[in-house]
Amino acid sequence: GREGEVKAALLNFLEKLSNSNSPPDPIWGWNQSSDPCKDHWKGITCDGRNLSVKKIILEGLNFSGILDASALCNVQSLAVSLSVLSLYDNNISGENLDQIGNCRQLARFNINRNRFSGSLPNSLSSLSNLKTLDISNNNFSGNLPDLTRISGLIDFLVQNNQITGLIPNFDFSNLMHFNVSYNYLSGPIPFEAHRFPVSSFIGNPELCGDPLPNKCPSLPSESQEPEPKKSKGISIGQILMFSGYFLIGVVLLLLISLKICNKDKKKEEKVAAVDDSVRKPSVMTSSEYKEGVMSKSEISAASADQSGLVSSSLIVLTSPEANGLRFEDLLKAPAELLGKGKNSSVYKVICEELGMTVAVKRIRDWAISNNDFKERMLRLDQVRHTNILPPLAFYCSKQEKLLVYEYHQNGSLFRLLHGTQMGQAFGWSIRLGIAASIADALAFMHHELRDDGLAHGNLKLSNILLNKNMEPCISEYGLMVADNLDQPSLAIVNSQQMTEQTGSSFKSDIYGLGVVLLELLTGKLVQNSGLDLARWVLSVVREEWTVEVFDRTLIREGASEERMVNLLQVAVKCVNRSPEARPSINQVALMINTIHEDEERFIVSEA
Numbered sequence: 001g002r003e004g005e006v007k008a009a010l011l012n013f014l015e016k017l018s019n020s021n022s023p024p025d026p027i028w029g030w031n032q033s034s035d036p037c038k039d040h041w042k043g044i045t046c047d048g049r050n051l052s053v054k055k056i057i058l059e060g061l062n063f064s065g066i067l068d069a070s071a072l073c074n075v076q077s078l079a080v081s082l083s084v085l086s087l088y089d090n091n092i093s094g095e096n097l098d099q100i101g102n103c104r105q106l107a108r109f110n111i112n113r114n115r116f117s118g119s120l121p122n123s124l125s126s127l128s129n130l131k132t133l134d135i136s137n138n139n140f141s142g143n144l145p146d147l148t149r150i151s152g153l154i155d156f157l158v159q160n161n162q163i164t165g166l167i168p169n170f171d172f173s174n175l176m177h178f179n180v181s182y183n184y185l186s187g188p189i190p191f192e193a194h195r196f197p198v199s200s201f202i203g204n205p206e207l208c209g210d211p212l213p214n215k216c217p218s219l220p221s222e223s224q225e226p227e228p229k230k231s232k233g234i235s236i237g238q239i240l241m242f243s244g245y246f247l248i249g250v251v252l253l254l255l256i257s258l259k260i261c262n263k264d265k266k267k268e269e270k271v272a273a274v275d276d277s278v279r280k281p282s283v284m285t286s287s288e289y290k291e292g293v294m295s296k297s298e299i300s301a302a303s304a305d306q307s308g309l310v311s312s313s314l315i316v317l318t319s320p321e322a323n324g325l326r327f328e329d330l331l332k333a334p335a336e337l338l339g340k341g342k343n344s345s346v347y348k349v350i351c352e353e354l355g356m357t358v359a360v361k362r363i364r365d366w367a368i369s370n371n372d373f374k375e376r377m378l379r380l381d382q383v384r385h386t387n388i389l390p391p392l393a394f395y396c397s398k399q400e401k402l403l404v405y406e407y408h409q410n411g412s413l414f415r416l417l418h419g420t421q422m423g424q425a426f427g428w429s430i431r432l433g434i435a436a437s438i439a440d441a442l443a444f445m446h447h448e449l450r451d452d453g454l455a456h457g458n459l460k461l462s463n464i465l466l467n468k469n470m471e472p473c474i475s476e477y478g479l480m481v482a483d484n485l486d487q488p489s490l491a492i493v494n495s496q497q498m499t500e501q502t503g504s505s506f507k508s509d510i511y512g513l514g515v516v517l518l519e520l521l522t523g524k525l526v527q528n529s530g531l532d533l534a535r536w537v538l539s540v541v542r543e544e545w546t547v548e549v550f551d552r553t554l555i556r557e558g559a560s561e562e563r564m565v566n567l568l569q570v571a572v573k574c575v576n577r578s579p580e581a582r583p584s585i586n587q588v589a590l591m592i593n594t595i596h597e598d599e600e601r602f603i604v605s606e607a
């Protein structure tokens with residue numbers, strides 16, 4: 001019957017894989033007289049009712065035979081259920097690989113670190129459920145197959161092969177990891193792929209265009225075309241990447257006094273100058289800048305009273321770090337653009353005389369009255385928590401607001417998790433400790449500021465900075481000018497908007513925290529609202545292969561699966577579509593701290 005057919009197919013598959021006629025090690029349980037599901041054959045995972053084989057995972061086992069795809073995928077009763085095939089890290093080569101296309105349910109196919117060669121089967125394009133394709137570190141040659149129809153692809157990893165030709169079109173929308181480095185690919189990198197880091201493409205001498213430093217030779221009629229496109233949708237990731245190239249950043253603090261309304265036009269020109277500088281790095285001296293934007297009298301008004309609370313200029317708050325900070329110093333100092341969102345930019349400003357480096361956030365066209373803004377800043381100044389970055393000073397005019405924060409040279413959690421110094425250990429205990437600190441800090445702030453209606457409003461990895469001791473420091477608390485508020489109408493974003501409108505942005509913070517937790521657990525990049533990542537995690541958890549979601553470096557490190565699953569459950573609760581169904585921040589903080597304490601007890605017991 002069916003069961004016998006599956007069993008025979010698996011035994012045939014294993015025999016070819018192990019390249020020997022001797023029966024498999026008895027402790028594996030693979031034999032004629034037992035059942036792959038009920039008797040838990042090593043490497044086999046079945047569905048909940050033990051009726052069908054869902055996964056075959058035989059990693060790092062020194063197999064040196066062949067993967068005969070027809071032995072698995074041409075057996076109907078097996079092919080209809082198999083969703084994961086991973087033979088990562090063996091010495092296997094392939095046979096009948098084109099038959100893989102018959103394993104229609106395959107969501108993960110991983111043959112990384114083996115000895116496959118020849119061309120990639122075109123039948124890969126019929127695996128419409130595929131989420132992870134990892135064929136890296138083999139000897140594949142020929143062109144990449146056309147995978148445009150696989151819209152759910154999340155990981156596409158083909159690095160370290162001998163693949164030639166152009167990078168074909170993909171549906172890049174869900175792709176989180178894309179790596180074609182160290183092959184023989186040529187031609188331009190598709191525009192949609194520019195958001196991936198340089199490391200995704202290096203080692204292909206004939207590949208060109210962003211994010212690689214070598215420009216593509218311009219085609220006669222299109223040479224000027226791509227430029228404006230590039231500047232259009234600069235994402236956080238791109239900004240981070242570009243910042244590597246910008247050794248000298250751009251000096252600009254655009255300030256327009258309330259009184260001088262007729263300088264609007266002039267201001268627009270200046271804004272354009274900033275925008276332009278993102279593409280073409282240039283340096284503008286502070287005196288050039290000052291002349292254009294601010295009159296001397298305004299500067300002196302700004303610096304008239306160092307102790308702060310001067311009406312229409314820079315208002316210095318009570319942090320001891322802000323002591324002596326003057327507008328003039330900010331204007332004189334060299335500045336570097338750190339990042340730029342739709343309505344805001346952040347500059348690093350080095351005030352040498354004060355021996356101090358600050359980050360200045362400039363927000364344009366924020367529909368908040370100057371009085372409300374001032375009141376809000378003064379209120380925020382009264383509530384302090386060690387893991388919340390207080391503003392040092394601020395400035396407001398009708399068109400724009402400036403916020404001065406202490407600069408944190410260790411960067412953000414975003415950079416730590418996705419940055420170039422990937423090798424740096426960012427292990428499970430540290431991630432869990434950071435998660436607990438963030439939750440505690442938010443719980444404190446929510447409690448103190450609930451009556452004022454002041455939540456964080458835009459919690460995400462790039463707003464969580466790291467101090468000298470690598471402890472988290474949440475910046476931009478209370479600004480509540482989320483960049484993503486005008487994203488395309490996706491269900492969760494809409495409900496988030498709704499809650500925000502009804503004054504309950506506290507629940508949005510819970511959602512934001514949930515996404516941060518998901519990112520810490522999966523190591524995956526989240527775009528915009530966090531919707532993609534949340535949706536992906538939920539789909540994976542629903543498919544009963546929860547372990548698949550975790551960051552591989554955490555798995556490799558041997559992090560406790562139980563505690564990772566516990567934290568995942570907290571995260572999943574936080575990203576519930578319905579704001580009312582999300583737990584309160586106190587509940588979240590309690591749950592995370594319990595997991596963190598478990599972890600600490602475990603570490604002590606291990607020592």
Ligand SMILES: Nc1ncnc2c1ncn2[C@@H]1O[C@H](COP(=O)(O)OP(=O)(O)OP(=O)(O)O)[C@@H](O)[C@H]1O
Pocket residue numbers: 236338339340341344345346358359405406407408409411412458462463465475476482483
């Ligand atoms: N005080 C600071 N010290 C060091 N780096 C900072 C500081 N404030 C912000 N940054 C970094 O500057 C970059 C730009 O910050 P910004 O807040 O504009 O970007 P964002 O968080 O991506 O977008 P958003 O405008 O939605 O907050 C980020 O990489 C952020 O981590």
